[in-house]
Amino acid sequence: MEDLKLHGSIFSPFTCRVIWALKLKGLNFECIEEDMTNKSDLLLKYNPVYKKIPVLVHGGKPIVESSIILEYIEETWPQNPLLPVDPYEKAVARFWSKFADDKSLTLYGFFVKVGEEQEKAVQEGLEILRNLEEHGLGDKKFFGGETIGLADVGLGWIAFWLDVLEEIVGIKLLEESKFPRLFEWTNNFKEISIIKENLPDRDEMMAIMKSRH
């Protein structure tokens, strides 16, 4: 077994991305649950700049920032590739993975804001989903084509977390009638056995997010 440890939390979408990628590569690793209200000395040592999860520790060396960890995983373990070989297609996959990163806080807005600010956040959220539907997914099954890839893993939280947030707030953003292809993608994504087996428990997730709300 590789000397591979992941500091994170199953309830963090950024940690889940890394879990999914490691599992898709068929790797065994130790998962160390971090309490973000009482950060461990090891986490502070491994990620002195951001002090955040996830951190992947491979042979004692820490790699931080989920998008950078995904690239590291792809390069270190080339089996079951997450990125296409062609540099242009690779750039497109990276674009949507980065889009997922850059827009996550905005898409979260409708969950934390109220009144007029929430209305604005809903519009911004819909615009993000529209971009994913029209420019990202097109007619493909997954963002990278016929099989799951880096962009799907990066965007995967939309398939699971968004639905929980929507239920708590009572606002539906990702409606099947408005975004049929993206809606179908969330089902295709969650049907992959490795994803299905590595999602947080929905009831626990609901309880945690309700208390945050």
Added chain:
Amino acid sequence: MEDLKLHGSIFSPFTCRVIWALKLKGLNFECIEEDMTNKSDLLLKYNPVYKKIPVLVHGGKPIVESSIILEYIEETWPQNPLLPVDPYEKAVARFWSKFADDKSLTLYGFFVKVGEEQEKAVQEGLEILRNLEEHGLGDKKFFGGETIGLADVGLGWIAFWLDVLEEIVGIKLLEESKFPRLFEWTNNFKEISIIKENLPDRDEMMAIMKSRH
């Protein structure tokens, strides 16, 4: 000559990164100056999601987002590598390049804010520089070691733009006494002939930034 066009502006630090990378690779390309107050139809077609510069068009195919363009350049033209071969060292370089991206707006804060908000922005700016000095640069000449690499190209705007902003506002963040290694790095960076030959004119830059201020 490659069919290579760059839509951007020499006064945009995100465009300059791409220019530097292309020049460091020894590539010839056509630079198409975009007027961001009157965006061209071509720019809107190439980057429908963000409608922003820079856009690199290679053989008619557009690549957007400067950090993704840099990866594309590195993969398509491997000569004069910007990234190390080792996946771990590569992850470290990518971390600082991403740090440059993620922190650019925060570091810009002292230039656009006033009063207490500016004071806060100054403290945040100093924290960014401290992280670069202590955790990023260490005792190395460049962020990647002895030669210029991806992180240096990503962070390069600090070596040129920051000084212009500081002069306009009358606040010095990057003081030699506080950040001796980072200060030296800015000089090492600007002394590289390809960088020196591909910087915007300082007086023009000053005039543009003064009008924005």
